[in-house]
Amino acid sequence: MVVLSKPTIADFPPIINCKSTTLFPVIPTVDLSEPDSKHLVVKSCEEFGFFKVINHxxxxxxxxxxxxxxxxxxxxSLSEKQxxxxxxxxxxxxxxxxxxxxxxxxEYLLLTMNxxxxxxxxxxxxxxxxxxLCSALNDYVLAVKKMACELLELMADGLRIKPRNVFSKLLMDEQSDSVFRLNHYPxxxxLQASNGKNMIGFGEHTDPQIISVLRSNNTSGLQISLGNGSWISVPPDANSFFINVGDSLQVMTNGRFKSVRHRVxxxxxxxxxxxxxxGGPPLNEKIAPLPSLVEGKExxxxxxTWFEYKRSAYKSRLGDxxxxxxxxxxxT
Structure with missing residues (x-):
């Protein structure tokens, strides 16, 4: 296996640092081999907007x-990657x-589904x-897309929404605006940090799409926000996947599911x-709370539309x- 070399300061100039938390509570874990995992999926999306998937x-x-x-x-080399x-x-x-x-x-490589x-x-x-690389990418993306759709259908089942593909059909649509991102945090x-603080790899943000499926190597760094100013450090697990609720899914569930704020x-x-x-919807897809989740509520x-939201997000800062x-x- 190729070992990544440590970049020089010239490659990656110093940036702002931040303090991290030392808390390590249990991260919700969903076992996809269990026949009734839908209830834990819904609970995790409501309380954290985040969970780990095993037996996938x-x-x-x-x-x-x-x-x-x-x-x-x-x-x-940097010149080759550029x-x-x-x-x-x-x-x-x-x-x-x-x-x-x-x-x-x-450093990163952002790819379309084309x-x-x-x-x-x-x-x-x-x-x-x-x-x-393209063959490995295609095989991997097809597999995680299938799993993402399975999870979205479990969410619909847990919420008692019909049809059960109300979320997953947006990812399966030929015009689905999904993307794939590869990140490397050297x-x-x-000397490149100061005052005992940690270097920010990727600042705090939420994902704008419907669902995110993340897998990383066995290196720590990912943290999720509890919403009260504190952060949970997520123990790494190279054999499992981590699922984020995105902004669009928060809207479609009328705020019942929480789009998780996270950082690295x-x-x-x-x-x-x-x-x-x-996993994103087609650009012309209208995003709004599902009628069945608004009954008797505001x-x-x-x-x-997803296009309108993307255009707005493109003009914003990461943490907005x-x-x-x-x-x-x-x-009002």
């Missing part, structure tokens, strides 16, 4: 094959997260046929690799509350 059925060989290819990519950039928004980027000044101790476009982007580095030296702290000892599938959000302008209470 995705072969570990498929996972490790992609990780090997990803490590090989991020082990290339051939797949700058991100438009797809492609290779480092430090800069979005167009509005957010930075992190991270295989041909990905091949064209990666061919600039790996030659005319970047088959190994280790940092003590870089590690001073070893690299962290994460692979995230962001609708908390105005209707908007992107849903605020779509809340009905904010409009």
């Amino acid at each position: 059925g995705i072969p570990l060989e498929l996972i490790s094959r992609l990780e090997t290819e990803v490590i090989e990519f991020f082990s290339l 051939k797949a950039g700058p991100p438009d928004p797809f492609g290779y980027g480092n430090r800069s997260i979005g167009p509005n000044g957010d930075v992190g101790w991270v 295989q041909e476009r990905n091949s064209q982007k990666l061919a600039t580095i790996f030659g005319k046929y970047p088959e190994k 280790p940092y030296s003590e 702290l870089a590690n001073s000892i070893k690299s962290r690799i994460s692979m995230i599938y962001f 609708s908390l959000y105005k209707e908007f 509350n992107r849903l605020s302008q779509f809340e009905r209470t904010a409009a």
Whole structure:
């Protein structure tokens, strides 16, 4: 296996630091081999907006094959990787997260679900046929997309919503605006941090899509917010997946499910690799609370299209509350 080298300060200039929590409470865990896991899925989405999935059925060989290819990519020289950039928004980027000044101790490769476009982007580095990486990507994404749809249908079952594909059909749609992100958080030296604080790899934010499926190597760093100013450090588990509720799912459930605020702290000892599938709806899809979840209650959000939300989010900073302008209470 290729070992990632530690970048120089010139590659990744110092950025703002932050204090981390030392709390390690139990993270909700959903066993997909259990026949009645839907209730735990719903409870986890309501209380945390986040949970771990075990016994998911995705072969570990498929996972490790992609990780090997990803490590090989991020082990290339900066000049080689930059051939797949700058991100438009797809492609290779480092430090800069979005167009509005957010930075992190991270380099990344953001990919569309369009295989041909990905091949064209990666061919600039790996030659005319970047088959190994593209094949590993395709197999992995198909598997995690299937699992994401299964989880969304469990959520519908737990909420007693019909039809049970009310969420999953948006990911299965041919026009689904889903994306895939590969992140590499290089280790940092003590000289690059100060006052005993930790380096921010990826600042606090929520995911705007419906659902996020994350898998990382066996390196700590991911934290989720409890909403009261404190953070939970998530113990790493290279064989499991972690699920985030996104902003769109929070809206569709009329706030019953919580879009989890999370961040990543870089590690001073070893690299962290994460692979995230962001399941999004088609651009013209109207996002609004489902009628069955509003009966006898007030609708908390105005209707908007996914395109309108993406356009709004693109203009915001990473830590902004992107849903605020779509809340009905904010409009009155």
